[in-house]
Amino acid sequence: MLQTxxxxxxxxxxxxxxxLFLFILARRLLVDARERRDLRLYGEMEGELLEVLTAPDPNRAALAFARRHKPRPRVLKQLLVAYREALAGRALEPLRTIFERTIRGRCLRELRSPWLTTRLQNVRLFVDFSRPEEAAHLVNLLHDKPVVRLAALNALSGIASHDTLSVIFDLFERDPAPNFYAYSNVFNSLGQRIEPFLRMSLRRPLPPGKHALLVEMAGRLLLRGLYADIVRFALSPDKELRIRAARTLGRLAVPASRRTLLALAADPAWEVQAQAVRSLGHLRDWRAIPVLVKALFSPNWHVRYNAGHGLAAYGLVGVLQLQEVSRQKEDRFAADMAAMVLDSVVLTGGGA
Amino acid sequence: MSGLLPVLDAGIETLILVYFLLLNTFYFLFSILSLAGILRYRRLITFVRFGEIFRMPIVKPVSVIVPAFNEGQGIIESVRSLLALRYPVFEVIVVNDGSTDDTLARLAEAFDLKLWRAVYRKSLSSAPVRGIYRSAVQPKLVVVDKVNGGGKADALNAGLNVSRYPLFCAVDADSILESDALLKVVRPFIEDPERTIGAGGIIRLSNGCAVREGQVVRVGIPRNWIARFQVLEYLRAFLGGRLGMAMLRSTLIISGAFGIFRKDIAIACGGYRAASITEDMDLVVRMQKLMHEKKRPFRIPFIPDPICWTEAPESLRVLARQRGRWHRGLIQTLVEYRRMLFRPRYGAAGLFAMPFYALFELTGPFIECLGYALFASHVLLGQANYPFAVAFFFVAVFYGTFVSLLSILLEELSEHRYPRLRDILILTVSGVAENLFYRQYLSVVRAWSLIDYLRGKNEWGAMEKRGFAKAGRTP
Known part of the structure; x- marks a missing residue:
């Protein structure tokens, strides 16, 4: 029995x-053949696309190109995505025209596909080629799975009107489990036009995590108009918010923030102190130098480290202070830290 | 007594058959899971621009830690490849672990190293550091020169102490990372920063590949049959096994040659354990244990396309040393964390992954060796059922070949790195040929490692390296 x-x-x-072996071989032969064919087609289409882009009337040439290549959506998608990365501004218009005339309809249909990956692939094409009138389709996807939702957000950020910005911020405020990295990427790509929405959100009662991201974005986008709103968070009972406020104030480098940063440099939490002394370095206000020198003698490594780099940001004046601290014998830890920062400045120009 | 022997004999035979059936069924299921995972991943990353990650403002910076012990031959090539990585903010920390060759001198000459009076927090214990150097020409490079602490774990801990960034990537000094490997492996940390505590990528063998300026420029199959068998083994292990295990949330190993982790979690569980000989597995198990005990949700995904190339041994002697160490490490880790076994508190790791490793990976070689011994005894006693034995052997060979073919298919679907049809043919032949001697040899080596473990052998054993330039000779 067993033998049988x-x-x-x-x-x-x-x-x-x-x-299975035959399947692998057959598949490989087919894939190779298809790749060779696609590559040839890609080459031909690329040549024609370059002519379109340099034509006296690119949009008219784009229409002719779209008519010719509509039956080859796979290669066309690859070509459009590749050239989207290489082009910017008005040069993108012919690509948008080609997209609209060839694959837009199919992409819009597939945005309603029951398959997540199909929806995702298509919404990603809209990241590159969306038009304001497509906002409604994309907004519908904001209730989809997180990965699709974020791609839709990305696409919306490319056609940011007042309405879409409002939708994006509304979604962020209501999102029960926001992916802060993804949102920060979206906000960052939207740039300084988000200032009024950011201000409104900063003034609304939101969880500290969300406020922390908004404060951070104000610093990254250098929105100095939000200075008054940011200063408010320096008094927050939430430590993370105080850290973000200290960092953002350093980035904004508004001279009036010196007092706030000096107060934060005396915060009970070492994390806040460390960030505040670093930000004081960014201000380059000579009145903050004694505080930075004092922070070099802090019992906390991070505070000493940031104070050292804060002083280095002052240039020659800071370097002289660091030299002095490195030569004193009373506090070995402060001397070592000052020496290390000096070494970094000398070896890497502070670039590391 | 004479009646007991046939019963015992039949019992062992049944055990071997059941083991064989279960083991291969698990491997088959892992391959099927991986197949689904790879197909899904391929579709998920369509039109993803990894360059976008490069431009993201808040991508976490990474410290790449490279422990090096007597790696003079290939260290410059490795460090160059690491410095050429496409990633927004990173540092490369090479830890010269008391090398007795010219590793440090070569680094100093190639990168113009200068002694740096670094002040760092010693969060983890390690052997004394003799000096920390920075490169005057490569601001991202830091070299830590330390006294040999007896193992890679110690060097990694020293690197962790000096590192500045919240994520760290442990990379072997004899490995080459593809330029976009960090960008790809870091994606889970961007998509799910709170829950992702580690992520692993694929390790592939550089034997047979052409390496130029720290990058693999042409992929090929090595001439050496031992290396060929290992190419297939790595495909099975990474594309079939680990990806499938990761889909079941059962990742227990992220290769020490290329893995990325959250530094705060690694430090919270005490960093790498110096006493461990497979520090990579030990750290992953300990991180999972910590997260389960703190009841914090976490994930350790496995990404099928960031690739790290490493050199495999081409002689049986060195291979035996390497595999013996891996198996001793497996035994050591399973013994050390035996309390996690079958405990629902430790989730999939305790209920599935650890029992799987204990029942199949750990005891597998003994059961295989028992089978060979039983067959030999039957031959000697003239009781061998040759038609059955031959048929069973061929079943074993073709089951193994089928699983190998599945891994070749996974390779074709994921990265499609072996460009020639001839490569597929060679890999398929290797899948059959490895059953003739190689598999049995490794079973004996792995079974013997238990004796070494019981004797308290805790050494790494030297790995003879040819260097990428020589290993890169293609047929």
Whole structure:
């Protein structure tokens, strides 16, 4: 009995392995052939696209190109995505025209596909080629799975009107589990036009995590108009918010923030102190130098480290202070830290 | 007594058959899961621009830690490849772990190293650091020169102490990362920053590949048959096994040659354990244990396309040393964390992954060796059922070949790195040929490692390296 089972298993496995082997070979031959064909087509289409882009009337040439290549959506998608990365501004218009005339309809249909990956692939094409009138379709996807939702947000950020910005911020405020990295990327790509929405959100009662991201974005986008709103968070009971406020104030480098940063440099939490002394360095206000020198003698490594780099940001004046601290014998830890920062400045120009 | 022997004999035979059936069924299921995972991943990353990650403002910076012990031959090539990585903010920390060759001198000459009076927090214990150097020409490079602490774990801990960034990537000094490997492996940390505590990528063998300026420029199959068998083994292990295990949330190993982790979690669980000989597995298990005990949700995904190329041994002696160490490490880790076994508190790791490793990976070689011994004894006693034995052997060969073919298919679907049809043919032949001696040899080596473990052998054993330039000779 056992012998028969084993013999049948052997025959079955032999057949299965043989079939799989033949499948792999056949697939490889087919894929190679398709790749060769696509590559040839890609080359031809690329040549024509370059002519379109340099034509006296690119939009008219784009229409002709779209008519010719509509039946080849796979290669066309690859070409459009590749050229989207290489072009910017008005040069993108012919690509948008080609997209609209060839694959837009199919992409819009597939945005309603029951398959997540299909929706995702298509919404990603809209990241590159969306028009304001497509906002409604994209907004519908903001209730989809997180990965699709974020791609839709990205696409919306490319056609940011007042309405879409409002939708994006509304979604952020209501999102029960926001992916802060993704949102920060979206906000960053939207740039300084988000200032009024950011201000409104900063003034609304939101969880500290969300406020922390908004404060951070104000610093990254250098929105100095939000200075008054940011200063408010320096008094927050939430430590993370105080850290972000200290960092953002350093980035904004508004001279009036010196007092706030000096207060934060005396915060009970070492994390806040460390960030505040670093930001004081960015201000380059000579009145903050004694505080930075004092922070070099802090018992906390991070505070000493940031104070050292804060002083280095002052240039020659800071370097002289660091030299002095490195030569004193009373506090070995402060001397070592000052020496290390000086070494970094000398070896890497502070670039590391 | 004479009646007991046939019963015992039949019992062992049944055990071997059941083991064989279960093991291969698991491997088959992992491959099927991986197949689904790879197909899904391929579709998910369509039209993703990894360059976008490069431009993201808040991508976490990464410290790449490279422990190096007597790696003079290939260290410059490796460090160059690491410095050429496409990633917004990173540092490369090479830890010269008391090398007795010219590793440090070569680094100093190639990168113009200058002694740096670094002040750092010693969060983890390690052997004394003799000096920390910075490169005057490569601001991202830091070299830590330390006294040999007896293992890679110690060097990694020293690197962790000096590192500045919240994520760290442990990379072997004899490995080459593809330029976009960090960008790809860091994606889970961007998409799910709170829950992702580690992520692993694929390790592939550089034997047979052409390496130029720290990058693999042409992929090929090595001439050496031992290396060929290993190419297939790595495909099975990474594309079939680990990806499938990761889909079941059962990742227990992220290769020490290329893995990325959250530094705060690694430090919270005490960093790398110096006493461990497979520090990579030990750290992953300990991180999971910590997260389960703190009841914090986490994930350790496995990404199928960031690739790290490494050199495999081409002689049986060195291979035996390497595999013996891996198996001793497996035994050591399973013994050390035996309390996690079958405990629902530790989730999939305790209920599935650890029992799987204990029942199949750990005991597998012994059961295989028992099978060979039983067959030999039957031959000697003239009791061998040759038709059955031959049929069973061929079943085993073709089951193994089928699983190998599945991994070749996974390779074709994921990265499609072996360009020639001839490569597929060679890999398929290797899948059959490895059953003739190689597999049995490794079973004996792995079974023997238990004896070494019981004797308290805790050494790494030297790995003879040819260097990428020589290993890169293609047929």
């Amino acid at each position: 089972i084993v013999l049948f298993s052997f025959a079955y496995l032999l057949l299965l392995s043989g079939s």
